[in-house]
Amino acid sequence: xxxxxxxxxxxxxxAAGRRLRLARLRDLALVPAILVLILVGALVDPVFLSTxxxxxxxxxxxxxxxxxxxEAIILIGGKFDLSLESTVGLAPALAVxxxxxxxxxxxxxxxxxxxxxxxxxxxxxLVGAFNGMLILRLGLSAFIVxxxxxxxxxxxxxxxxxxxxxxELPPSVLYLGNALWLGLPASxxxxxxxFAVGIVVLGFFRSGRSIYAVGGNADAARAAGIRTDRVVFxxxxxxxVLAALAGLLMTGRLGSVAAAQGQGxxxxxxxxxxxxxxxxxxxxxxxxxxxxGVIVLGLINNILTLAGVSAQWIQAIYGLIIxxxxxxxxxxxxxxxx
Amino acid sequence: xxAADNQNSVAVPGATAPGTGAAPGVAVxxxxxxxxxxxxxxxxxxxxxxxxxxxxALVGRNGAGKSTLVSILTGLQRPDSGxxxxxxxxxxxxxxxxxxxxxxxxxxxxxxxxxxxxxxxNLFLNRQAERGPIAWRQLRRRAGDLLEEFGLAVDPGxxxxxLNVEQRQLxxxxxxxxxxxxxxxxxxxxxxLDGVAIERLFDRLRSLSAAGVTLLFISxxxxxxxxxxxxxxxxxDARWVLTRPVAELGREALVEAMTGEAVGLxxxxxxxxxxxxxxxxxxxDGLRLxxxxxxxxxxxxxxxxxxxxxxxxxxxxxLAETISGLRRADTGTVVVGDRVVPPGSVPAALAxxxxxxxxxxxxxxxxxxxxxxxxxxxxxxGSFGPAGLIVPKRRAxxxxxxxxxxxxxxxxxxxxxxxxxxxxxxxxxxxxxxxxDPRVLVLIxxxxxxxxxxxESLLGAVRDAAAAGTAVLMxxxxxxxxxxCDRVLVMFHGRVTRELAPGWADADVVAAVExxxxxxxxxxxxxxx
Numbered sequence: 001x002x003x004x005x006x007x008x009x010x011x012x013x014x015a016a017g018r019r020l021r022l023a024r025l026r027d028l029a030l031v032p033a034i035l036v037l038i039l040v041g042a043l044v045d046p047v048f049l050s051t052x053x054x055x056x057x058x059x060x061x062x063x064x065x066x067x068x069x070x071e072a073i074i075l076i077g078g079k080f081d082l083s084l085e086s087t088v089g090l091a092p093a094l095a096v097x098x099x100x101x102x103x104x105x106x107x108x109x110x111x112x113x114x115x116x117x118x119x120x121x122x123x124x125x126l127v128g129a130f131n132g133m134l135i136l137r138l139g140l141s142a143f144i145v146x147x148x149x150x151x152x153x154x155x156x157x158x159x160x161x162x163x164x165x166x167x168e169l170p171p172s173v174l175y176l177g178n179a180l181w182l183g184l185p186a187s188x189x190x191x192x193x194x195f196a197v198g199i200v201v202l203g204f205f206r207s208g209r210s211i212y213a214v215g216g217n218a219d220a221a222r223a224a225g226i227r228t229d230r231v232v233f234x235x236x237x238x239x240x241v242l243a244a245l246a247g248l249l250m251t252g253r254l255g256s257v258a259a260a261q262g263q264g265x266x267x268x269x270x271x272x273x274x275x276x277x278x279x280x281x282x283x284x285x286x287x288x289x290x291x292x293g294v295i296v297l298g299l300i301n302n303i304l305t306l307a308g309v310s311a312q313w314i315q316a317i318y319g320l321i322i323x324x325x326x327x328x329x330x331x332x333x334x335x336x337x338x
Numbered sequence: 339x340x341a342a343d344n345q346n347s348v349a350v351p352g353a354t355a356p357g358t359g360a361a362p363g364v365a366v367x368x369x370x371x372x373x374x375x376x377x378x379x380x381x382x383x384x385x386x387x388x389x390x391x392x393x394x395a396l397v398g399r400n401g402a403g404k405s406t407l408v409s410i411l412t413g414l415q416r417p418d419s420g421x422x423x424x425x426x427x428x429x430x431x432x433x434x435x436x437x438x439x440x441x442x443x444x445x446x447x448x449x450x451x452x453x454x455x456x457x458x459x460n461l462f463l464n465r466q467a468e469r470g471p472i473a474w475r476q477l478r479r480r481a482g483d484l485l486e487e488f489g490l491a492v493d494p495g496x497x498x499x500x501l502n503v504e505q506r507q508l509x510x511x512x513x514x515x516x517x518x519x520x521x522x523x524x525x526x527x528x529x530x531l532d533g534v535a536i537e538r539l540f541d542r543l544r545s546l547s548a549a550g551v552t553l554l555f556i557s558x559x560x561x562x563x564x565x566x567x568x569x570x571x572x573x574x575d576a577r578w579v580l581t582r583p584v585a586e587l588g589r590e591a592l593v594e595a596m597t598g599e600a601v602g603l604x605x606x607x608x609x610x611x612x613x614x615x616x617x618x619x620x621x622x623d624g625l626r627l628x629x630x631x632x633x634x635x636x637x638x639x640x641x642x643x644x645x646x647x648x649x650x651x652x653x654x655x656x657l658a659e660t661i662s663g664l665r666r667a668d669t670g671t672v673v674v675g676d677r678v679v680p681p682g683s684v685p686a687a688l689a690x691x692x693x694x695x696x697x698x699x700x701x702x703x704x705x706x707x708x709x710x711x712x713x714x715x716x717x718x719x720g721s722f723g724p725a726g727l728i729v730p731k732r733r734a735x736x737x738x739x740x741x742x743x744x745x746x747x748x749x750x751x752x753x754x755x756x757x758x759x760x761x762x763x764x765x766x767x768x769x770x771x772x773x774x775d776p777r778v779l780v781l782i783x784x785x786x787x788x789x790x791x792x793x794e795s796l797l798g799a800v801r802d803a804a805a806a807g808t809a810v811l812m813x814x815x816x817x818x819x820x821x822x823c824d825r826v827l828v829m830f831h832g833r834v835t836r837e838l839a840p841g842w843a844d845a846d847v848v849a850a851v852e853x854x855x856x857x858x859x860x861x862x863x864x865x866x867x
Contacts, residue, residue, distance in 0.1 A: 204471040206464065209455075213463055216452035223450050224463040225435045283454035 030276065030292035033328075037299040045306040053302070055185065059253065061298035062187040063088070065291060066246035067269045068276070069198055070239035072290035075273055076202070077235045078215030078282025079135065080142040084243040084269065086153035087127050088262030091244035092251040093157045095120035096166050096173055104168040105161060113170035120173075121244050127153065128240025132233040150266070158259055166257040177252015187249045194242070198287045211235060216283025271322045272297050296325065364426065365390040365521050365552040366411065366442070371420035373406050380406035381417070384578040386554075386571050388521070390425075393543065393553040395563040395584065398573035399596055399815075399848070404556055407573065408523055411554070413438035424521070443514030444523040451506050453499025457481060460498045461513050488512045489542075504535040508542070515551070522546075523554045526651070528562060540566050558649035560592060560852040574598050593845050593852070609643075609801075609824060616640050617675075619809035620692075620778045622661065625670030630656045631832035634670065638778065638809040643800070645823035646813045649851055652829040655697055655782055658813040662694035662780045663687030664702075674778055688717060693776030695767050695784050703767040704755050711737030711751035714769045740769040745795045761792025768799055778809045785816055797822050817844055 041048035067084050074081045099113045100106035111119075127149070134145045179186040202208035213221035214228045222228050251257050276293025278285030300321050304314050367387040373380045381403045388394045398404050409415040411422060413432055422429040430437035451460050458474075458481035459466060466472045481494035490508050492501065498509065507527060514522050524543075528536045543566050547553060555567055563570055564584060572579040572595040579595050580587075587595075616639040626632035631653030638644045648654040659665045661672050666682025673679065680686040687694070696702035704713050711733050715722070722736070723729040737751035744765045748758060755766055764784065771779060781800065785793045801822060804810045812819055820826045828836040828850040836850045 200471070204474070206466050206472065209459065209466055209472065210464060212455055213452055216454040217450065219448075220450035220452050221463070223435075225439060226464050279454070283452065 030289065030296055033325075034292065034295055034299065037296065037303065041299060041303045041306065044303055048303070048306055053306075055188070057298050057302045058188050059185045060301075061294055062185075062191045063246040063250045063253075064265065064268060064272065064298070065191050065294040066194065066242050066249070067265060068272045068290050068294050069195060069287060070242035070246075071266075071269045072273045072276070072278045072285060072287055073198065073202070073211065073235055074239050075278045075280060076215050076282065076285055077211045077232055078218065079232060079235070080146060081131065081236065081239055082143070082146040082266055083127065083131060083149035083153055084239060085262040085264070085266040086150045086157070087124050087240055087243035088247040088250060088265065089257070089260070090153045090157040090247075091120045091123040091127070092173065092247040093161055093166060093257045093261070094123055096169055096251070096257055097160055099170055100166070100168055105164045105166055107160065113172055116170055116173050117176075117248065120248050121241050124240040124242070124244025124247075125237050126240070127243075128237035129233070131240070132236035135236070136229045136232060154263070157261075161257070161259060163259050165259055167255075169251065169256065173248065174252045174255065177249045177254070187253070190245070190249070195287060195291050202287055207231075212283050214282075268297060271326075275322070275325045297322070363389050364423075366422070366424055366554075368407065368411060368417075368422045369420055371407070371410055371417040371422070373403075373410065373415065373417050379576045381410070382576045383420070384573060384576065385420070386411075386578070387581065388552055388554060389569070390552055391547065391550050392568040393547050393555055393566055395567035395570040396554055396556045396573070397558075397560065397563060397570060397592070397596060398579075402573040402596075403576040404573055405525070406576075408444065408525055408554075408556065412442055412444045412523060439517050439519065441519060442521045442523065443517060443519040444525065445507060445510045445514065445527055447525050449506055449510070451498045451501075451509060453497065455498055456494065457485075457492055457496050457498050457501065457509055458494035460509060461485075461494070461516060463513070484512055484516055485509075488515070504531055504538070507531075507539070511542075511546075515546075520550065521552045521554070523556070525556045526558065527555075528557060528559065528651075536562070558651070558852060560589065560849075563592075564589075572596055589849070590845065593848050597844050597848050609804075612639055612642055612824075616642070619675060620661070620811065621673040623671050623673070625657070625660060625667045625672070627653075627656055627660060627665065627667045629832065631829065633833060636827065636834070638811055640777070640807050640809055641804050643804050643810040643812060643823040645820040645826035646811065646829060647815060647820055647826060647847060647851055648829035651831070652851075653832040654813050654829045657829070658694075658780050658782045658811065659697075661687070661778075661811065662692055662696070664694075664696070688774060688776075691774075691777035693717075693771035693774055693779050695764075695771045695779075695781040697782040699760075699764055699767050704763060706756035707754055709737075709752045710741070710746070710748055710755050710758070710766055713755045714740050714766050715773060716770060718773045736773075740766075740773070744769045744799050759792075761788040761796070764788050764796060765792065765799070768796060772799070772803055772808075776808060778811065779803055780811045780813070781819075782813045783815060783819075784812065785814070785819055793818065817847060820847065 038049075047053055067088070070084055071081060095116045097105070097107045098109050098119060099111045099116045101110055102108035131142075131146055131149055134140050135142050176186055176190065181189050200208075202211065210221065210226045210231050213224065213226055214231050218228050221231075247262060250261060254261075272293035273285070273290050274280065274293070275296060276285065276291065277289035278293075301318065304317060309317060365388050367385070369385050371384050372382055384403060384407060386394075386396065386407065396404055396407065406415070410417050413422075413429065413435070416432055424441045430441070432438075452463070455463075456478075458478045461481045461484060462477060466477055478494045485492055485494060488508070488511075490505070490512060492505055492509070498506065501509065511522065511524075527539060531539060540562075543553060543555070555563070557563055567584050569581060570584050570587060570592065571581040572592065574596060575598070579598075618637045619640045619642075620636075620638040622634055622636045625634040634657060636644070646654050646657065656665060660667045660681075663679070663682060663684040663686060671678050672681070672687075674690045674692060677690055679690040679692065684694075700706070705716075712719075715733055715736055718736070719728050719733065720726060722732040734751045740746070741748060741751060746758070746765045746769070747762050755763060758766065768781075768784065771781075779800070784800070785796055788796065797819065800810055800812070810823075812823055814820055824840060826838040826842065826847065827834050828838065828847065830836075830850070830853050835853075838846055838850070
């Protein structure tokens with residue numbers, strides 16, 4: 001009963017006030033880092049600042065950023081989802097396989113191609129709902145459930161497509177990843193709008209704030225009348241849909257559904273979310289911070305490529321930079337990473 | 339627990355317990371409430387009736403059924419029988435949380451503040467806005483008004499996690515009032531506060547009460563009951579014992595109602611006094627751990643049994659855990675024989691000769707899926723073969739000896755330890771603690787949840803160890819445990835406030851634990867104001 005945490009005395013008000021300001025600044029903490037990276041990029045190679053390169057960087061990050069959006073919401077709600085990266089592959093693969101002819105590695109169902117996008121998003125929703133059901137109804141650990149789903153979903157995709165990449169895609173599936181709206185790729189618009197919606201909902205609506213409450217202290221949230229299970233369930237379904245949409249964008253951009261589409265992305269997703277200040281313990285972090293985390297990682301990746309770092313070393317250096325970024329995030333908050 | 343329940347000292351609950359025909363002044367009442375959890379009866383035909391605007395105390399020893407009654411009054415648990423009424427109306431269904439929130443609010447011992455959100459948001463959790471987007475500026479202003487009205491100088495924009503315990507608790511009370519509830523339950527609100535903060539809280543409770551708020555105050559400290567409460571209800575062994583205005587009930591009568599004048603079980607034979615030159619085995623000098631306890635000096639001689647008791651917030655368990663290396667004190671030393679024990683390390687404590695029976699045998703005491711033999715021989719499994727090799731035969735032989743010696747009822751040394759009853763599992767924990775032949779044995783609530791027979795053999799084994807020269811420090815709430823000790827130290831708010839020589843009466847211990855002993859010095863912090 002006499003835990004040390006409960007017995008801690010509050011620091012003097014001055015220190016508390018300073019920590020409050022730091023906590024507020026935490027949201028903007030990555031903005032200077034982004035500015036520094038842009039400066040470094042411009043020095044490394046003048047091409048960096050060209051419109052083409054900037055758009056390229058942003059478009060490449062759209063799929064990652066949608067996954068980070070999904071993961072950040074789940075982390076704020078105090079849960080965990082590893083299976084998102086497999087949804088990125090399975091949702092478009094299954095949707096495409098249902099609409100293309102058997103000759104092009106389809107399933108032979110030959111459904112109308114207009115159904116492809118709704119089916120893809122529906123698959124994401126169902127995967128999220130299934131995750132939520134296992135975690136909430138059966139009381140299983142979110143880590144293990146979604147780790148299992150990560151493997152199962154990837155296996156399903158390989159089973160359905162026979163391990164083949166799907167090339168002959170209907171134009172509707174390709175559209176979102178390729179279209180230009182007002183001179184910018186549609187995927188960038190989509191991402192921007194979804195992040196804006198997410199920031200507003202999580203910041204200014206009761207439903208969004210209840211995600212913070214559930215992640216911060218589920219018992220307290222329940223005592224306040226929040227239906228905690230329903231919140232978590234919805235969060236998993238929204239995340240599944242976002243992952244499916246990310247898969248759709250990637251499919252359109254690359255012009256095919258690779259058997260390994262999305263594989264390995266989840267580690268970068270977590271890195272971006274944590275660098276962006278989202279707590280792995282739940283209840284803490286903002287979507288704006290998570291977005292900054294994505295942009296930082298995208299810029300670093302781009303600069304390393306432009307700087308001509310050899311392809312064999314780029315992964316090691318990228319990983320090292322993620323660790324350094326985490327270290328800096330830890331130092332700026334002055335609190336233990338959580 | 340007082341096994342012998344005196345029949346004639348108390349009235350039958352049904353006869354005088356609050357009746358059903360609710361008087362207009364009754365804010366809350368529970369009538370004929372019973373609740374069982376598996377084999378244990380948490381409440382048996384208990385009841386409480388609280389008049390509007392009064393401050394009502396609910397007291398009873400650990401396990402008397404207070405917390406069960408609270409969870410029934412707050413709608414978190416459904417009674418097996420009986421009913422709860424608010425202002426004469428039957429309580430809403432359990433699923434209608436909002437209706438319950440409008441009628442009753444509870445400030446639990448465990449904080450229900452969300453540390454990662456601001457104070458303002460915590461105050462208006464899940465009702466930040468009627469509909470549509472949240473106007474943060476307006477929400478903060480409303481929170482500011484509420485806090486100001488409540489006289490709490492806290493910036494509503496601050497993170498709730500940055501508040502101290504007192505402020506957090508006040509935010510919870512302010513939140514409870516702002517939901518419209520006029521009946522507030524405070525579950526041991528003073529447990530984590532210091533003296534000055536307690537006084538401030540009491541001032542606040544008095545002004546709330548003057549404003550017509552009905553309070554149910556749960557405390558282990560009887561002097562607090564006398565300080566702030568109008569009426570007191572006593573529960574004992576899951577039953578209602580009495581409800582009486584505080585002014586009409588003397589301290590002795592209250593303590594008596596709580597203990598039920600238990601005819602003490604005379605356990606064991608009186609131990610002969612130790613020779614004057616018996617060496618000191620355990621010495622503790624100036625031990626302090628934050629706000630939990632401080633200024634602890636004590637000596638236990640070889641073969642001596644010293645009991646330590648106190649309420650849940652007295653710091654007694656933390657003290658025992660510090661001595662056994664589970665916690666690290668801020669200052670002070672623990673000395674075994676003439677060797678200072680390196681702090682905060684269980685291996686060091688074991689090496690120094692300190693054996694421990696930890697507080698919770700399920701969580702810290704045993705590894706449930708492993709066998710009795712493995713559990714009991716964990717600290718000595720280096721001695722069953724060369725280079726860490728464990729020769730199964732030798733281990734089984736050692737375990738057989740323990741089963742024999744500590745009277746463990748088990749199919750054999752290979753049976754998994756989670757197949758044992760509570761009493762026998764605890765014997766395994768004790769066997770393990772004694773397996774290293776420690777010079778000092780620290781026990782924390784060793785007979786909690788253990789049947790009478792097992793209790794006897796556990797205490798017998800401890801007495802045998804003491805007779806063989808082990809210094810015993812027994813931290814316990816159970817009077818029967820303490821009765822086997824040569825002397826008993828009582829802790830109150832982190833300090834040792836009394837030492838009881840053998841021959842004490844139960845009432846002495848209870849009174850000292852609750853902080854009403856005549857010898858107890860004036861509360862040190864309270865004197866400052």
